[in-house]
Amino acid sequence: MLENIRRIQNPILRSFATASITFSVVTIVSGVAIGLINPKDKSAGQVGVYSSLLGTGCGAIFGLVLTSKASKKTSVSTESISNSNIWKDWRNFVVVRKIKESEEITSFYLQPEDKSEIPNFQPGQFLTIKLDIPEQDKPVIRTYSLSDYPELCTYYRLSIKREPAPKGLDVPPGTASNFMHDRIHEGSLIPAKPPNGKFVLDVQKSIAAVLISNGVGITPMMSMAKAVTRLNPNRPIWFVHGTRDGRFHAFRNEVSELAQQNPNLNVHFRYSRPTAEDEGHYHSVGYVDAALIKELVQQEAEYFLCGSPSFMQSIMQGLKELGVPESRVFFESFGKPMQVVSGSQSAPATIGEGVEGVQEAEIVFAKSGQTLIWNQRDGSILEFAEANDINPPFSCRAGICGTCMCKINAGEVAYQEEPTAAIDEGSVLICISQPGSSRVVLDI
DSSP states (O other): OHHHHHTOOOHHHHHHHHHHHHHHHHHHHHHHHHHHHOTTOHHHHHHHHHHHHHHHHHHHHHHHHHHHHHHHHHHHHHHHHHHHHOOSSOEEEEEEEEEEOSSSEEEEEEEETTOOOOOOOOTTOEEEEEEOOTTSSSOEEEEEEBOOOOSSOOOEEEEEEOOOOOTTSOOOOOHHHHHHHHHOOTTOEEEEOOOBOSOOOOTTOOSEEEEEEEGGGHHHHHHHHHHHHHHOTTSOEEEEEEESSGGGOTTHHHHHHHHHHOTTEEEEEEESSOOGGGTTSOSEESOOOHHHHHHHOOSOEEEEEESOHHHHHHHHHHHHHTTOOGGGEESOOOOOOOEEEETTOSSOEEGGGTOOOOSEEEEEETTTTEEEEEEGGGOSHHHHHHHTTOOOOOSSSSSSSOTTEEEEEESEEEESSOOOSOOOTTEEESTTEEESSSEEEEOO
16 A cells, blocks of 8 residues: 555645545544443543544655655656666667668667667767678778657667769768668667767757758758657747658658647658659759748747758858848858867867967877877878878767767867867867877877
């Protein structure tokens, strides 16, 4: 009975239930006692009434105390589960489903090999994976957006576009994407790092969110739209996506079903070259541009962009001309003023605060046991390391994924571009940085 009372979440209801039970028990016991001892004695009856009232009061107090203890126990339990779900380095995941979403995009559903719980993520974040490709002399590391937001986070979904060889260039097709499409199947094992990334949507805001994408840029928008639908369905959302035609349109039915569940989710699909079979599945013809956004969105909003570089540049320029503040436009951006980080800092400091890049520096690669002289013409620290047969892990080479992050034991680095990835205290990203002091010691 005590455990049943503990399950009552509302403290007032729990206190009332405990008081009622105590009143009933004390009244019954008092009645039996009075009946056996002296049923005609009025004072004995009064004692019974007082006993019942006193028992009721004690029961109510006990119910409140029990609530407090139960709540504390639940809170501690939840916290320990949350902390235990997060891992630091690589963790093996099994591909449990492989689904073709369009002519170019295939989804891979990943669950942990150890079958234990995994942490949820912020809508828009990505997963970093490591692939052992036989033709490559070292593992290939890539980052892909998480394309789902399940109610219970028991899996991660990656939706990957097969990257063909660029037209007119003697360049091979995408190594990782083609490997995933052709040689990764259900049952395959893939190491992954925890979800990461700053291109995220704050679900709890009330301002309208406009999700604008083309091609495979739809993947983070899927998690954003699903998260808002689940957690804040009153928030207005516009889901604007552009693609060639129905063959290349991933998640068309999934988005349409989501819109049926959420009356505040407004969907607009624009096809550049629709076919006869696409009739009824798209809303307009052409390319997604700022003019279309202006036509659709008639209120204050935040804008989230994901797609090809030329697509995003065009949309950003158009939004600027429409008077949309830069603070309300979110995307993966680079080229901001160089910044510096010292070994004792947890976040970058700007060059304007007194530290600048250097022309020449001594770099100590502590784990590799090499001390080398770097010159500005040697490029980033990652490029310099690779040129000297030191091969630290990397993926995006743009400060987004955080794969190249390492400890800085001494000195400072100057960033060529503002990092997008979250950086641990006392660590730096070597893919977009150069020495910022005459001597730098890295844990590589």
